[in-house]
Amino acid sequence: MAAAETSSAARWKPLARLRTHEMVVAEIESQLSTGELKVGHRLPPERQFAEVLGVSRGAVREALRILEAVGVLKAGTGAGPSSGSVVVSRDTTGMAMVLRMHLHVGSFSPDDLVEVRQLLEEVAARKAAEVAENGSDIAELRSLVDRMNLTQDHKILDDLKADFHSRLLQMSGNALAVMLAGAMNKSVPPPDTPETGSQAMAYTAIVDAIAAGDGHGAARLLTAVWEASRRPTGLSRLGRAS
Template sequence: MPVEWQPVRQSRTHELVLQSIEERVFAGELKAGDRLPAERELAPVLGVSRSALREALRVLETIGVLVAQPGRGPDSGARIVRNPDDALGRLLRLHFALGSYSLHDVLEARVVLERSSWEAAARHARAEDLDAAGELVARMGEPDVGVAEFNDLDTRFHVLIAGSSGNALTSTLTSAVRESVRPLILRALEDAGDWPATAGALNAQHERLLRLVREGRGAEAADLVEKHIRGLHGTLVDEKGAP
């Protein structure tokens, strides 16, 4: 029987470095907090140039699993970390901007995530988290709060409740999804005809949501947060047109 040859996959050097580091993470040989050897030591061990190694380290830093500190002190060098929130948010914002996901997709994902997180928060949220959420709601209710600040506080409010749900992954995904539409929601708020009335109506829902969580009424909080999300975020979908 003749030999069947298959094309050999060609990889760029920095991709091979990434693969090598990933394999050590998967095997448990590298953990959060561990430091990588200095570039001058690691590059020859891997058999690659220092420029290829730096490119691989930059990729890992971008995706939130490595932080590089320049210099010669005890804190210098590259260290494995766990910091997925900012990285996921950045990636999702870029893909959303590039059209990888529609507004409708993002809306439905956000509804699923936040229904789950609000219902869980009613069971697991700590009093200090709810007090912090209450401070955000109080500030959103001040008459001098502007649109940009309100949007920032609103984002922090939803992300904080997701973080209090007891599910770290839900919290991270909720943060990434909410951050991905922050500019669009800001624009929708800026276009509101009567800003004080819009802010008041949105914050009245925030107050009720927080009260339901404090009272342990998770199912009602889940229903209300879906209504809350579809109210403003849903208008963006209607304007753009759902698929």
């Protein structure tokens, strides 16, 4: 009997101790996940919300500030129908800020950052090839590569490469990938190598693959660019990548 009781007790673990405002955040998140709370819905005014939840106004205020900071809520002003925070979407400023903060304090290793950035761009290259019929996008990428060919200034070259990678991500149409990569820009600069001519050749090959609708080929070439930045001599082989 004692053995059975011990076995049963072993399945349980201590519960996390949440502060009151964290419980309010969790409740709002729960209602968002179930669909009871949707974009455009307005939360009750602060005092009423605190009474309904059975918590202090301070706890509600802190929870709302957190969710406003990450871009999930927009604070309501005034009284009456216009009071109470509103659920919003497409404001990723706060989310990007949180990610940047974690990058600044070293929550992720440099290898992790480079690998994720590379994966994002591989997906972007494949997606960009699917919409390659948009001639203006291809022309913009080619213009950036042409300007790479014309400069010997490494700062200008870095800026052009950053613009190329950013434009490629935008072409993918994946808003999350654009936001993540944007937050990572300062921590993970574009691939680098001292061979300017080889870089331009590599980027030309990527644009050619995208223009031809060869997403897998473009992704392979882009991967090779990232790998060559750690092995500079590797770029000389990119023009023959298949």
